[in-house]
Amino acid sequence: MGDSIHGVLGICHVANQACPLICYKSRILFLPKGVSVMNICVIGAGYVGLTTAAVLAELGHEVNCIDQDKHKIEMLNNGEIPIYEPGLKELIYKNYNYLTFAESLDGYIKRASVVIICVGTPSWEDGSTNLCYINSVIDDLSSRINSYKTIITKSTVPPGTNEWIYTKLLEKGVPPQLFNVVSNPEFLREGSAIHDMFHADKIVIGLRPDDQQSLSVVQEMYSGISSPYIVTSLNGAEMIKYASNAFLATKISFINEIARICEAFHVDVSDVAKGLGLDPRIGPQFLQAGLGYGGSCFPKDIKSLEQTALSKNIQPHILRAVQTVNDTQIDIYIRKLRLTLDDLPNRKIAVLGIAFKPNTDDTRYSPAERFIRELSESGCIIHAYDPKAKLDDHHRPNVIQKTTVNEAIHEADCVFIATDWEEFKQLNWSEVKQLMKGTIIFDARNCLNREKVEQCGLHYIGVGRG
Numbered sequence: 068m069g070d071s072i073h074g075v076l077g078i079c080h081v082a083n084q085a086c087p088l089i090c091y092k093s094r095i096l097f098l099p100k101g102v103s104v105m106n107i108c109v110i111g112a113g114y115v116g117l118t119t120a121a122v123l124a125e126l127g128h129e130v131n132c133i134d135q136d137k138h139k140i141e142m143l144n145n146g147e148i149p150i151y152e153p154g155l156k157e158l159i160y161k162n163y164n165y166l167t168f169a170e171s172l173d174g175y176i177k178r179a180s181v182v183i184i185c186v187g188t189p190s191w192e193d194g195s196t197n198l199c200y201i202n203s204v205i206d207d208l209s210s211r212i213n214s215y216k217t218i219i220t221k222s223t224v225p226p227g228t229n230e231w232i233y234t235k236l237l238e239k240g241v242p243p244q245l246f247n248v249v250s251n252p253e254f255l256r257e258g259s260a261i262h263d264m265f266h267a268d269k270i271v272i273g274l275r276p277d278d279q280q281s282l283s284v285v286q287e288m289y290s291g292i293s294s295p296y297i298v299t300s301l302n303g304a305e306m307i308k309y310a311s312n313a314f315l316a317t318k319i320s321f322i323n324e325i326a327r328i329c330e331a332f333h334v335d336v337s338d339v340a341k342g343l344g345l346d347p348r349i350g351p352q353f354l355q356a357g358l359g360y361g362g363s364c365f366p367k368d369i370k371s372l373e374q375t376a377l378s379k380n381i382q383p384h385i386l387r388a389v390q391t392v393n394d395t396q397i398d399i400y401i402r403k404l405r406l407t408l409d410d411l412p413n414r415k416i417a418v419l420g421i422a423f424k425p426n427t428d429d430t431r432y433s434p435a436e437r438f439i440r441e442l443s444e445s446g447c448i449i450h451a452y453d454p455k456a457k458l459d460d461h462h463r464p465n466v467i468q469k470t471t472v473n474e475a476i477h478e479a480d481c482v483f484i485a486t487d488w489e490e491f492k493q494l495n496w497s498e499v500k501q502l503m504k505g506t507i508i509f510d511a512r513n514c515l516n517r518e519k520v521e522q523c524g525l526h527y528i529g530v531g532r533g
């Protein structure tokens with residue numbers, strides 16, 4: 068079957084609107100008025116790029132996903148998905164005929180009307196954003212644009228970056244009538260990225276002041292997703308993204324600081340979080356005290372926003388404090404473990420959780436992994452387990468990754484919950500007690516039912532829980 072549209076097969080009526088039925092790549096689609104199948108290039112096949120590509124293919128578009136990582140592209144072309152993200156594999160398989168994976172834009176860029184940039188934006192040593200991958204996308208695009216493209220940036224970039232992308236493309240000789248630049252940051256959470264994209268609470272669009280047409284291109288691309296649009300300037304959209312992540316990280320550090328105070332007054336921080344969360348002005352989310360935030364976004368984005376503020380001589384007091392709390396959270400729990408268990412170097416600790424949060428295999432800036440690394444310095448034996456994530460560091464003789472929970476907790480003096488996977492919440496605590504040597508359950512994510520644990524004769528310690 069070719070990949071062109073084979074004429075209109077008939078007409079159906081949707082919401083009193085006559086919609087042509089078309090056959091496209093062996094799929095029968097109906098196109099509401101004004102909606103067409105678009106040819107889209109997604110550059111970058113990480114969490115954001117793959118999720119975006121799969122969702123846009125599901126919405127009916129033809130999507131080419133480009134990544135310079137040869138191995139990743141080979142995997143994708145062999146039906147292997149390089150990351151674990153619930154539902155992603157199924158969605159890619161379902162839309163395999165409408166997705167291509169390639170190393171180079173050549174052969175794809177000509178036909179694309181939309182290009183979506185989803186490459187990584189790592190940090191420089193000082194915390195500011197390294198735009199080297201964005202830069203190389205600009206180089207790749209500038210030599211290949213020969214018909215009109217709407218260039219959409221989804222990568223998280225500091226305010227001013229999309230303006231800079233526009234200027235760079237002009238400087239490299241791309242005629243202004245052949246492109247426009249749009250900022251469309253993503254708000255996907257790893258572990259629920261597909262759901263978050265289909266059920267976005269908002270779609271943020273940043274446009275250049277004289278851009279009359281990009282909004283309708285983006286709306287057409289997302290038709291099928293019903294979300295309110297926030298339309299602002301390029302800088303405005305970039306700021307919304309940073310401010311969102313900074314605010315969420317602030318909530319986490321706030322509750323972690325409150326947990327420290329609760330502990331001193333024998334107050335359970337979970338009760339305090341419940342009380343706070345019921346106030347609609349505050350809301351219940353992101354008030355779970357624990358080992359602190361991690362992942363590929365919050366640590367990097369807060370630092371980047373801090374540097375952005377400093378570059379304009381603005382002192383980012385709150386952003387600094389948020390990071391200070393987060394950076395010291397693990398030390399507190401290592402100190403607490405030392406106080407709870409005498410002779411730590413001769414103990415065996417089962418650490419449950421390696422990923423930075425549940426439902427992902429991602430260990431980037433994982434507090435759980437950092438905890439394992441720092442705890443291992445004490446010389447104790449660590450048996451780590453995670454349902455999906457692998458330990459990066461294989462060089463510590465006292466750290467062993469086990470393949471089941473039971474293997475990890477066998478003969479352990481203490482079980483330490485470092486990531487709040489559902490599997491750990493569902494553990495049978497009587498069985499755990501039988502397998503362990505000691506009785507201490509350290510719930511560093513406040514995710515367990517304390518009573519259930521204690522009923523089995525185990526000693527429960529949480530975060531700021533009196």
Ligand code: UGA
Nearest residue numbers: 253254255256257353354355357359360361362364423424
């Ligand atoms: C975050 C944002 O939630 C997304 O909206 C955003 O799109 C994404 O960053 C991004 O910029 O790409 P994500 O990094 O996937 O998503 O993870 P979160 O669910 O936000 O969790 C971040 C960290 O905070 C995790 O380590 C988690 O364990 C921790 N956390 C979260 C807490 O310690 N307490 C909480 O109450 C909530």
